Amino acid sequence: MKINTKAVHAGDRKPAGEYIPSTTPVHFSSSFTYQNVETLDKVFSNEIEGESYSRYGNPTTGALEELVNSLEGGHATFVTASGMAAIDLALRGALLERRKKVLSASALYGATFKVLMNVLEPFGVETQFVDICNLDAVQAAINDFKPGVVLMETISNPLLRVGQIDKIAEMARAAGAALIVDNTFASPLLVRPMELGAHIVVESLTKFLAGHGDVLLGAVVSDEGHFETLRSLVRTYGPNAGPMESYLAMRGIKTFPLRMERQCANAAKVSAFLRQHPAIERVHYTDDPAHPDAATITRLLPAGMLGAMVSVEIKDAARADIFAFMDELKLIVRGTSLGDVHTLILYPAMASHRDISPKQRERMGIRDNLVRFSIGIEDADDICADLKQALE
Numbered sequence: 001m002k003i004n005t006k007a008v009h010a011g012d013r014k015p016a017g018e019y020i021p022s023t024t025p026v027h028f029s030s031s032f033t034y035q036n037v038e039t040l041d042k043v044f045s046n047e048i049e050g051e052s053y054s055r056y057g058n059p060t061t062g063a064l065e066e067l068v069n070s071l072e073g074g075h076a077t078f079v080t081a082s083g084m085a086a087i088d089l090a091l092r093g094a095l096l097e098r099r100k101k102v103l104s105a106s107a108l109y110g111a112t113f114k115v116l117m118n119v120l121e122p123f124g125v126e127t128q129f130v131d132i133c134n135l136d137a138v139q140a141a142i143n144d145f146k147p148g149v150v151l152m153e154t155i156s157n158p159l160l161r162v163g164q165i166d167k168i169a170e171m172a173r174a175a176g177a178a179l180i181v182d183n184t185f186a187s188p189l190l191v192r193p194m195e196l197g198a199h200i201v202v203e204s205l206t207k208f209l210a211g212h213g214d215v216l217l218g219a220v221v222s223d224e225g226h227f228e229t230l231r232s233l234v235r236t237y238g239p240n241a242g243p244m245e246s247y248l249a250m251r252g253i254k255t256f257p258l259r260m261e262r263q264c265a266n267a268a269k270v271s272a273f274l275r276q277h278p279a280i281e282r283v284h285y286t287d288d289p290a291h292p293d294a295a296t297i298t299r300l301l302p303a304g305m306l307g308a309m310v311s312v313e314i315k316d317a318a319r320a321d322i323f324a325f326m327d328e329l330k331l332i333v334r335g336t337s338l339g340d341v342h343t344l345i346l347y348p349a350m351a352s353h354r355d356i357s358p359k360q361r362e363r364m365g366i367r368d369n370l371v372r373f374s375i376g377i378e379d380a381d382d383i384c385a386d387l388k389q390a391l392e
C-alpha cells in the first residue's frame with residue numbers, strides 16, 4: 001500500500017463489540033477490565049493481546065502507534081508525550097546492552113544536545129561529535145571511539161545538511177553499534193530511514209506529522225531487535241502519550257502526505273522568490289545544485305519533494321534588522337515550532353542556538369543574519385507577498 005493510503009487507513013476501524021467505529025475514538029480510561037478474571041490474567045501474562053493499564057498500552061495511542069509504524073516501516077512503534085521523550089527513550093533502549101558511548105552528528109537539534117550533555121552524561125554516557133556528512137570522519141570516529149550508538153538527523157537544522165543514512169547504517173552495523181535517526185525534518189513522505197538500515201527512528205509528531213500546531217508528541221520506531229527492550233522501558237518508566245493527544249495526531253496524520261506535498265512545492269517557490277530578491281544574500285534550500293550534499297539529496301530524497309524548511313541569510317542584517325524584519329511580517333507566524341499548516345519564522349541565534357556563543361555559531365555556519373522558515377500550506381503567492389513587503 002502507498003503512503004497516502006496508509007495515512008488514511010492504518011490503525012483505524014478496530015471492532016468494539018457489535019459495531020466498528022469508522023475512526024478511532026478517544027479512550028479516556030487508565031485501566032481496562034474484562035468479564036472474568038481469567039481473561040485479565042491472560043492479558044497480564046501476554047498470553048492474549050489486550051489492554052490492561054494505559055502505561056502498558058491505550059487503544060487510542062495504540063492505533064496511532066500502528067499508523068506511525070506503517071508510515072515509517074518499522075517492526076513496532078511507541079508513541080511518547082514529546083519528541084524529546086522519544087529521543088531519550090530511543091537512546092536508553094539502544095544503549096542498554098551496549099557501550100555507553102554516543103557518536104552524534106555535530107549539527108543537532110538543541111534539546112537533543114542537552115539530553116546528551118545534561119541528562120545522559122551525568123549517568124555515565126559519553127558523547128563525541130562528528131561531521132555526519134563526512135563519511136571518512138564518521139568511519140574514523142567509529143573505529144577510534146567505538147560508540148554503542150550513532151545518532152543523526154535526516155535533514156539538519158538550520159542549514160539542511162543531509163547525511164548518507166544507508167552508508168552510515170552499514171558502518172554502525174559492522175561495528176556493533178545501533179543507528180538512531182531523527183526523521184522529524186524529512187518526515188516519512190521524503191525518507192524512511194528504516195528502509196535505509198537504521199535500527200531506530202525517532203519523530204517529533206508535533207511537527208509535520210500532526211501538523212496543526214495543537215499537540216506535543218513523539219514516536220520511537222523500532223526494529224525487531226530493540227522491540228522487547230523498548231517495550232519494557234516504556235512500561236516501566238512511563239513516557240506515554242495521553243489519548244487526547246494521540247487522537248489529535250491521528251486526525252492530523254490523515255492529511256499529512258497532502259500537506260507535505262504542498263509544503264514542499266511552496267518551499268521551492270518561496271526559495272526561488274527569495275533567491276532573486278536584492279535584499280537576500282543566500283538561500284539555503286535542498287534544491288540548490290551548489291548544496292554541499294547535492295549528490296546525497298538526489299540519491300535519497302524524491303525528486304521535487306525536498307522538504308519544507310528554508311533558511312535565509314539577509315544582506316548586511318544585524319540582530320536589530322532581523323527583529324525589525326520579523327516584526328513587519330503580517331501572515332508568517334513568529335514561533336519556535338515547524339511543520340505546521342501555517343508558515344513559521346524562527347531566528348536561530350535567538351531561539352534554537354541561543355545558548356551557543358556567537359563565535360561557535362559562526363564556526364557552525366549559523367550567522368547572525370540567518371532566519372529559518374517552515375513553509376506552510378497557504379498560497380505561495382501570499383507567502384511571497386508577505387516577505388516582499390517585510391523586506392522593503
Ligand SMILES: *Cc1c(COP(=O)(O)O)cnc(C)c1O
Nearest residue numbers: 082083084109182184204206217
Ligand atoms: C521539535 C524537534 C524535536 C523535539 O520534539 P518535541 O516534540 O518538541 O519534544 C526533536 N528533534 C527535532 C529535529 C525537532 O525538530
